[in-house]
Amino acid sequence: xxxxxxxxxxxxVYAAKAKNPIYAVRDFxxxxxxxxxxxxxxxxxxxxxSTLRMIAGFEEVTKGAIRIGEKTIxxxxxxxxGVAMAFEGYSLYPPLTxxxxxxxxxxxxxxGSAETNRRVEEIAxxxxxxxxxDRYPSxxxxxxxxxxxxxxxxxxxxxxxxxxEPMGQLEPQLxxxxxxxxxxxxxxxxxxAILVTHDQTEANALADRIAVMEGGFLQxxxxxxxxxxxxxxxxxxxxxxxxxxxxxxxxxxxxxxRVSFRAQGEELFGYEPGALSDTVMxxxxxxxxxxxxxxxxxxxxxxxxxxxxxxxxxxxxxWIGDQTHLESAFGDGVIVATLxxxxxxxxxxxxxxxxxxxxxxxxxxxxPALAHGSRLAEQGAT
Amino acid sequence: xHHTTTGEKILRGVLITLALVFxxxxxxxxxxxxxxxxxxxxxxxxxxxxEPTLINYTSLITGELQTAAGSLxxxxxxxxxxxxxxxxxxxxxxxxxxxxxxxxFARYKFRFSExxxxxxLSFKFAPPLLVLLPLTLYFQAIGLANTYIGLIWVYQLITxxxxxxxxxxxxxxxxxxIEHAYRxxxxxxxxxxxxxxxxxxxxxxxxxxxxxxxFAWNNFVFALVLASADKxxxxxxxxxxxxxxxxxxxQIAAAVVISITPTLALALFAQRYLxxxxxxxxxxx
Numbered sequence: 059x060x061x062x063x064x065x066x067x068x069x070x071v072y073a074a075k076a077k078n079p080i081y082a083v084r085d086f087x088x089x090x091x092x093x094x095x096x097x098x099x100x101x102x103x104x105x106x107x108s109t110l111r112m113i114a115g116f117e118e119v120t121k122g123a124i125r126i127g128e129k130t131i132x133x134x135x136x137x138x139x140g141v142a143m144a145f146e147g148y149s150l151y152p153p154l155t156x157x158x159x160x161x162x163x164x165x166x167x168x169x170g171s172a173e174t175n176r177r178v179e180e181i182a183x184x185x186x187x188x189x190x191x192d193r194y195p196s197x198x199x200x201x202x203x204x205x206x207x208x209x210x211x212x213x214x215x216x217x218x219x220x221x222x223e224p225m226g227q228l229e230p231q232l233x234x235x236x237x238x239x240x241x242x243x244x245x246x247x248x249x250x251a252i253l254v255t256h257d258q259t260e261a262n263a264l265a266d267r268i269a270v271m272e273g274g275f276l277q278x279x280x281x282x283x284x285x286x287x288x289x290x291x292x293x294x295x296x297x298x299x300x301x302x303x304x305x306x307x308x309x310x311x312x313x314x315x316r317v318s319f320r321a322q323g324e325e326l327f328g329y330e331p332g333a334l335s336d337t338v339m340x341x342x343x344x345x346x347x348x349x350x351x352x353x354x355x356x357x358x359x360x361x362x363x364x365x366x367x368x369x370x371x372x373x374x375x376x377w378i379g380d381q382t383h384l385e386s387a388f389g390d391g392v393i394v395a396t397l398x399x400x401x402x403x404x405x406x407x408x409x410x411x412x413x414x415x416x417x418x419x420x421x422x423x424x425x426p427a428l429a430h431g432s433r434l435a436e437q438g439a440t
Numbered sequence: 441x442h443h444t445t446t447g448e449k450i451l452r453g454v455l456i457t458l459a460l461v462f463x464x465x466x467x468x469x470x471x472x473x474x475x476x477x478x479x480x481x482x483x484x485x486x487x488x489x490x491e492p493t494l495i496n497y498t499s500l501i502t503g504e505l506q507t508a509a510g511s512l513x514x515x516x517x518x519x520x521x522x523x524x525x526x527x528x529x530x531x532x533x534x535x536x537x538x539x540x541x542x543x544x545f546a547r548y549k550f551r552f553s554e555x556x557x558x559x560x561l562s563f564k565f566a567p568p569l570l571v572l573l574p575l576t577l578y579f580q581a582i583g584l585a586n587t588y589i590g591l592i593w594v595y596q597l598i599t600x601x602x603x604x605x606x607x608x609x610x611x612x613x614x615x616x617x618i619e620h621a622y623r624x625x626x627x628x629x630x631x632x633x634x635x636x637x638x639x640x641x642x643x644x645x646x647x648x649x650x651x652x653x654x655f656a657w658n659n660f661v662f663a664l665v666l667a668s669a670d671k672x673x674x675x676x677x678x679x680x681x682x683x684x685x686x687x688x689x690x691q692i693a694a695a696v697v698i699s700i701t702p703t704l705a706l707a708l709f710a711q712r713y714l715x716x717x718x719x720x721x722x723x724x725x
Contacts, residue, residue, distance in 0.1 A: 116620050136623045143624050149617035151636065166626030207621075214625065 063090040063113075063218055063250060068122035068132075070108045070274075082108040084274040086122070093248040095241070096279075097255055097265035101297075105274040106254045107146070110220050113252065114143050126217045137166075142216035146223040146254075148203040150195040156206040157182075157191040163210045181209040184239055186232065200227040205236070212243065219244070219251040225260060237263045258300060270294050286353070288430045292421040295351045301383065303351040304393045307423065310342040317342060319350050321389045326350070326368050333415040335432040342420070348428065349421040356417035357395035359384060359403070360410045367412035372403045386411070467700075473693035481689045496694035505681075505691060512680075515669060516695055519677030523699065525588055526663070526673055527656040530595035531603075531649050537596075538603035539645060543637060545604070546611035560604055563597045568661045571597075576665060586668045594662050599652035606651070610644025611637065646713035654703045674699040 070083040083105040090096050098106035111117040113124055115136035124132040131139045142163070150159045160178045169177070182188045185205040190198050195206070204227045211219055224240075225233045241264050244251050255261050261268050262282040270277040270285065270293075277297075278290040289295035295303045306326055308319040315331030317339065327350060334342075342348070362369065370386035370393055382397040386409060393411060403409060416431035427435035444452075473481055475492035499505050505512040545557050575594060576585065584590030614637065622632045638645070660675040667676070678695050681688040707714065 114620070114624055116616075135629070136620065137626045137628060139624075141624060143621070145617045145621060147615055147617050149615055149621045151618060151622075152640070162622075163625045210621065 062092045062127060063252070064088070064123075064125045065109070065113070066123045066125075068109065068112060068124060069120045070105070070112055070117060071120040074120060081274050083112070086271075086274075086276050088269055088276065088279050090250060090252070092127075092250055093245075094266050095244055095249075095251045095253065095264055097253040097261035097268045098271060099255060099258065099261045099268050100271035100277075101256060104271040106271050107222060109271070110143075110222055110252060110254050113139075113218070114141055114220055115139050140217040141220055142211040142214040142218075143220040144208040144211035144222060144224045146226065148195070148200075148207040150203055150206055150210075152195055155192050155194055156187060156198065156202070156209075159195070159206055160191075160209045160213050163214050167215065177213050178209075181213045184212075184243055185209050185236065201229060201232065204228065208240075217250070219249055221251060221253045223255055223257075224253065226255075226257075233260075240264065258298065270297060272297070288427070288433070288435065289351075289419065290427055290435070291425045292349055292351070292427075293425065295419055295421065295427070299353055301354045301394050301396065303353050303419070304357070304388075305349050305351045305421075306389060306391070307347060307349050309347050310345055312339060312343055315339075319348075324368070324389060326389050327352075327413055327418065328367075329415050329418075334418075334429075335434075337434050338420070338429040338432055341428050341434060345422065345428070347423050349423055351419035351421060352393070352413045352417065353419075354383075354394045354396040356413060357393060358412040358414065359386075359395050359397070359401065360412065362408050362410050367410045369408050370411045372405050372407045372409060374405065375401065375403050470693045470696050473689060474697045476690055476693075478686070478688060478690050481693075496690040497698075499691060500694050500698065505688065514680060514691075515672075516674070516677055516680075516698075518670070519672055519674045520699065522588075522667075522671055522677075523657055523673035523675070524702070526591050526595060527653050529588065529592040530599045530656045531653045533592060534596055534599035534603045534652060535645065535649055538600050538648075539607055539638065539641075540633075542604050542607035543611050543633065546608045547616065557604070557608070561601045564601045568597075572661065572665045579666060585666060586671055588671060591663060591667055591671060594666060595656050595659065598655050598659060598662075602652045602655065603645075603648040606648035607641060607644050610641045610648075614640050643713045646710055647715075650706055650710050650714055653706065657699075657703050 064087075066087050068083060068086040069081070072080040072082055086105070086109060088096070098109055100106050108117055112119050112132065115131075115134065119132040122132075123130060126140060129140075131141075150156070151162060154162060157178055160181060161174050164174050164177065178191070179188070182191050185208060187202065187205050187209060190202050190206075195203050198206075204224065208221065208224045211221065225236060228236065237260065243249075253261065253264055265282065267279060267281050268285055269279040272293050278285060278294045280288075280290075285294060285298045289298060289303075292305065296305060306319075306321055308321045308326055311318045311320060317329050317334060318325045319327040358367075359370075360367070368388070370388040372384065372386050373392065374383075374385045376383045377400055380398075382395075382399065382401045384395045384397065384401055384403060386393050386395070388411060395411075418429075418431060419427065420429040420435075421427050429435055472488070472490075474496055475494070476490050477493055477495065480490045500514060500516045503514045503517065505514045545553055579585040579590050584593065618640070619632050619636050622636045623629065627635070657673070658675060659673070663671070663673050663676045667673075674695065678692060678699075681692045681695065
C-alpha cells in the first residue's frame with residue numbers, strides 16, 4: 059500500500075563548506091497525497107533530479123525533512139526507505155538478461171519462482187518487453203533498456219515510486235502508448251509516484267499535479283490546468299506551454315475606467331470599462347510598469363478592417379499538421395498565435411490583434427503574477 | 441569505409457613479424473640455451489644445432505650443480521617456492537586492502553582524497569634504494585628482517601599502488617546507479633559492494649592482480665637487501681650461478697625459463713582480462 063509523502067524545507071547544498079557552495083535545492087516543501095502522481099518539471103540543473111535522489115537516499119539532505127506516511131526517511135539508508143526507482147541511465151546489470159534484471163529487484167521480497175515469473179511477465183507485457191526478456195542489456199536498444207529499468211521499479215511493492223525521465227529514450231508513438239498504460243497501472247494499483255521530467259507533455263499526461271522548479275526553488279505546485287490558467291510567476295508562465303507565452307513589458311494607463319497597456323507610447327492591448335474587475339484595476343493603478351502575457355492559443359487575429367485591436371504584420375504562417383503557427387511583428391517584438399485551423403494570411407499582411415480580457419496574464423516586473431484575467435493572482439491579492 | 445590495399449597488408453605483416461621477432465627472440469634464445477651445456481653455449485661460432493641436454497634442469501631440480509671446480513649446492517627450487525609465497529602473499533594482501541580502498545577513492549570525494557591517492561602512487565616513483573637502509577634498520581629492530589611477513593609488507597610498495605589505481609579507474613567506469621538500483625531494492629551497502637561492484641570490476645581486478653604479481657615476482661632489490669638465503673626469491677637466487685669457476689649460462693637459462701613460466705602462463709591465461717582491464721582502467725589514455 060502506498061503512502062502520502064511530504065518534503066519539508068528540504069535543502070541540498072553541494073560543497074557546503076566551500077567558498078562558493080552550490081545550492082541545488084532550496085527550501086523545497088510539498089505534500090503529496092497517497093495514490094497521487096506528481097511530476098517535478100524544470101530545465102536542466104533546476105534541482106529536480108537532486109530532489110529525487112534525496113528521496114531515494116543517494117544524496118544526503120543538507121537541511122529539512124522527508125516523510126513517507128508517518129516514517130521520517132531522510133536519515134535511513136536507501137534499502138529501508140521503501141521506495142522503488144527507475145533510473146534515467148537505465149543502470150541495468152550487464153551480466154543479467156532483462157528478465158533477470160527485473161526479477162533481481164524482487165530478490166529481497168523472497169517470492170517463489172512462480173510468483174516472481176508471474177510478476178515479471180505482467181510488467182513485461184505492460185511495457186511491451188515480453189519478446190526481449192531473454193536478451194542481455196547490451197543487445198537491446200536504449201528504449202528497451204529504459205523500459206526494463208522502469209519495469210524493475212514497477213515490479214516491486216513500494217510505498218513510493220520514483221521515475222527519473224522514464225520515457226526519455228522512447229520513440230514518440232510508443233511513448234504515447236506507454237504513457238497511457240503507465241498511468242492506468244499506477245492508478246489501478248493506487249501507487250504514489252514522483253516523476254522527474256523536462257517534457258511538459260509527459261508531465262501533463264501523467265501527473266495529477268506538477269511541481270515546476272527553477273534555480274533550486276519550487277516555483278509552483280499545481281494541476282496542469284491551473285499551471286496554464288494561473289501561473290504563479292513569469293517563469294512558470296513562460297516555461298509552461300508550447301509555443302511559450304508572448305510577454306511584453308508595458309505601462310498600464312487607466313483613464314475613465316479604460317485601461318491601456320502601452321509600450322513606448324504605442325497601445326498593445328486596451329480594455330473598455332468593465333472588462334477587467336475593479337480589484338484588478340485597483341492593482342494595475344498601483345503599477346508603473348507590468349509584464350503582460352498572452353498564450354499563443356488565446357490570441358485572436360482578425361482582418362484589419364474587422365478588428366479593433368493593435369496592428370501586427372505577418373512574418374510567417376506555418377501549418378504544422380494540426381495547427382497554424384502565425385508569427386507577426388507586434389510592438390517592438392513579435393507575437394505568436396496558434397490556431398486550430400488553417401489561416402489564410404500572407405507574409406506582410408496586416409492583421410488586428412485582440413486578446414480577450416479573461417485570457418490576459420499580468421505579472422509584476424519582478425516576476426510574481428498580479429492577475430489572470432479578471433482574477434487577482436494569489437500574490438497580487440496579498 | 442577504408443579499404444586496406446595489398447601493399448598495406450604486406451607492410452603490416454612485415455611490421456608485426458619484426459615486432460614479434462624483436463620481443464620473442466630473447467625468449468627463444470634463452471630456451472635454446474637452457475638445453476645446452478656451458479661448453480656448447482660458449483663455442484665460437486654459435487650454432488642453432490646442438491644435442492639437447494636436460495642436465496641444467498636436473499641440476500636445478502636436484503639442487504646439485506656440477507662445475508669445473510667441483511659440486512655446488514643450489515637452492516633454486518626453494519627460491520622458486522619463496523617467489524611463489526612472496527608474490528602470491530603480496531598480491532592477496534594488496535587485493536584485500538586495495539580493492540575496497542580503490543572503491544572508496546572512486547565513489548567518495550572526501551577531503552585530501554586525491555592527495556592520498558597520489559601519495560600512494562608516488563611510492564612507485566620513489567627509488568627503492570632510498571627506503572632500503574632505514575627499512576633494514578627498522579626491520580632488524582622490530583624483528584621483521586628476513587621474514588616472509590616483512591618482505592610481503594615491503595612488497596606492498598610495489599603491488600598496492602598498482603592495484604589501487606587500476607581498480608579505481610575500473611570502479612569509476614561503472615555507473616553508480618547500477619549499485620543504487622540494487623541498494624534501493626532492499627540491500628545493504630556491503631552486500632551491494634560484494635554482489636554488484638566487485639563482480640562488475642572483476643576484469644580490472646584480475647588485470648591489476650596479474651600485473652602486480654608479475655612486478656612482485658620480478659622484484660630484485662628489496663629481497664636482495666632484506667632477505668637472507670632461505671627467504672630469497674628466484675631473482676636473487678640466480679646470483680648463485682655466478683660461481684668461482686665461471687658463470688653457469690646453461691643453468692641461468694634453465695632458471696629463467698622455469699621462473700618466467702608461471703608469469704607467462706598467467707599472462708597468456710588472463711590475456712583477455714589484462715587487455716580489458718588496462719583499456720578500461722586508470723591506464724587508459
